[in-house]
Amino acid sequence: MDTKPWVVQGTVAAPVAAVAGLLLAVREGRVGDDNLLVLARASAARRGAMTVIAGEVAGTYRAELAGPVEPVEIQADSRSSTLAVQSWYGGVYAVTACAAGALVTHRVHRVVPEHPGFADGIAEIGLRTRIDRDLRDVLNVIADRLGC
Structure with missing residues (x-):
């Protein structure tokens, strides 16, 4: 798979x-x-089967999914206005002034096609x-939500 970031x-x-x-x-x-x-549009979230649990370190969370899929790891950093997500992909959302x-920039730097959450539809x-x-x-x- 291509190793360049998307x-x-x-x-x-x-x-x-x-x-x-x-x-x-992000909260529990x-x-x-x-x-x-x-992640609100993910199929598990739409079914109400995705729940956020706070991690032991401030700003870290995991989203638990019903079924055999591993949890999604999340790290929110309000100081840098970034949100990192690790599931079938590793990516970072960042907000900057323009x-x-x-x-809003979303940079995906790692994809794990063998991860159970990687959907066949992505290939399509x-x-x-x-x-x-x-x-x-x-x-x-x-x-x-902001009326703009």
Whole structure:
């Protein structure tokens, strides 16, 4: 598999702090638009079968899924406005200021095709298409919640 990172970006016409507040919102409980938004559209989350549990270190979490799939590891860092996710892929979301408001970058640096969470559908639509679509969904939710 290609070892180069995949990068997608998008903007939200809102202050960085507001966008980061929604993107980095992670707490114990069910995954949804107000909790671990970046995974809210995953099939397990849509079925209500994905729950966030706090780790022992501040800012670390894991999302437990019903079934045989290993938990998703999450690390939120409000100081750097980043959210790292490790499941069938390893990636980092980052929020920075730009002329349009807030620039959200999702950089996938590792893919694990043999991971049980890696769906056959990704091979059909392509990884870049998948992460681009997922980021657009996240940005649409953020824009809607912020009214922009």
